[in-house]
Amino acid sequence: MTSPEDAAPREVLLEVDQVTLRFGGVVALDNLSFQIYKGEIIGLIGPNGAGKTTCFNAMTGVYRPTSGEVRFDGEQVSGRKPHRINRMGIARTFQNIRLFPEMTALENVLVGADSRHHTSVIGALFRLYRVKPKPEELPVVDSTNGLLRFWQQVRRSSAQVFGISRHTLEERAGERKALELLRFVGIADRANDLARNLPYGYQRRLEIARALATEPKLLCLDEPAAGFNPAEKEELLDLIRKIRDRGFTVLLIEHDMRLVMGVTDRIVVLEFGKKIAEGSPAEVRDNPKVIAAYLGEPADAA
Numbered sequence: 001m002t003s004p005e006d007a008a009p010r011e012v013l014l015e016v017d018q019v020t021l022r023f024g025g026v027v028a029l030d031n032l033s034f035q036i037y038k039g040e041i042i043g044l045i046g047p048n049g050a051g052k053t054t055c056f057n058a059m060t061g062v063y064r065p066t067s068g069e070v071r072f073d074g075e076q077v078s079g080r081k082p083h084r085i086n087r088m089g090i091a092r093t094f095q096n097i098r099l100f101p102e103m104t105a106l107e108n109v110l111v112g113a114d115s116r117h118h119t120s121v122i123g124a125l126f127r128l129y130r131v132k133p134k135p136e137e138l139p140v141v142d143s144t145n146g147l148l149r150f151w152q153q154v155r156r157s158s159a160q161v162f163g164i165s166r167h168t169l170e171e172r173a174g175e176r177k178a179l180e181l182l183r184f185v186g187i188a189d190r191a192n193d194l195a196r197n198l199p200y201g202y203q204r205r206l207e208i209a210r211a212l213a214t215e216p217k218l219l220c221l222d223e224p225a226a227g228f229n230p231a232e233k234e235e236l237l238d239l240i241r242k243i244r245d246r247g248f249t250v251l252l253i254e255h256d257m258r259l260v261m262g263v264t265d266r267i268v269v270l271e272f273g274k275k276i277a278e279g280s281p282a283e284v285r286d287n288p289k290v291i292a293a294y295l296g297e298p299a300d301a302a
């Protein structure tokens with residue numbers, strides 16, 4: 001729709017369709033329309049108060065548009081509860097980090113992964129559903145201590161004979177996945193530390209890992225580089241690219257123009273709740289309206 005070089009049809013993942021959102025007299029979003037395509041990294045930028053966070057909130061169910069609608073994967077999002085929207089495949093991080101401070105990094109990610117578990121509460125309580133485990137799911141026998149090794153052997157044999165409950169298998173798979181995600185975002189060395197004790201940069205990465213644990217189709221990052229130094233920002237850029245290369249679609253709200261320009265495929269620019277530009281980073285950077293919005297100058301002076 002915007003980049004002339006895009007000849008191949010792209011699959012729309014999310015559509016913001018003529019969304020207006022008012023807070024009393026304030027028009028935070030004004031007849032806003034844009035699309036997010038599968039597999040892209042799209043940036044949503046604009047000066048302070050432009051409506052970026054409100055747009056995020058309309059997409060993730062925090063606010064219901066006054067008019068217009070948001071569609072995700074062909075289904076209407078507007079009006080659904082945030083956890084339902086999360087289940088549809090939209091995950092987000094927050095401008096102000098929101099972790100469970102008294103849980104470990106691993107546990108924080110497990111909370112995200114939990115939303116994907118399938119066993120019922122009753123099944124989990126009674127651990128009724130026992131299934132034959134695959135060889136790699138059997139308890140390991142690796143201790144060099146004779147007594148401990150014997151115990152491990154007993155557990156392994158019992159799992160072979162009686163099977164393992166589906167719930168336990170899911171728990172173990174969840175833990176493996178959570179650890180792998182911590183490794184992916186680069187903080188596995190602190191997996192067992194309480195979230196509140198992690199350095200700031202780790203906490204930001206942990207938020208991303210937790211969002212990824214819900215296996216989203218769209219990951220929305222709200223100013224993920226806030227408070228980062230240039231080296232940390234550079235590392236974050238690499239991480240965002242890695243996330244896209246894994247097949248996720250990424251929406252990025254960011255104040256740091258350099259960061260946005262360096263990582264996005266396409267950018268939507270808001271000012272006073274309206275879309276004033278949309279296109280590749282180069283197109284947006286050279287757009288007089290964008291320059292004016294950021295510099296506070298009239299468009300024809302840029």
Ligand SMILES: Nc1ncnc2c1ncn2[C@@H]1O[C@H](COP(=O)(O)OP(=O)(O)OP(=O)(O)O)[C@@H](O)[C@H]1O
Nearest residue numbers: 023026027028046047048049050051052053054055
């Ligand atoms: N809950 C609310 N109640 C009333 N007005 C609000 C509310 N949330 C946002 N606004 C107003 O809506 C407009 C858009 O705000 P929003 O936070 O979405 O902008 P933003 O682009 O995310 O800004 P920033 O970059 O400063 O985070 C602003 O005028 C803001 O004051």
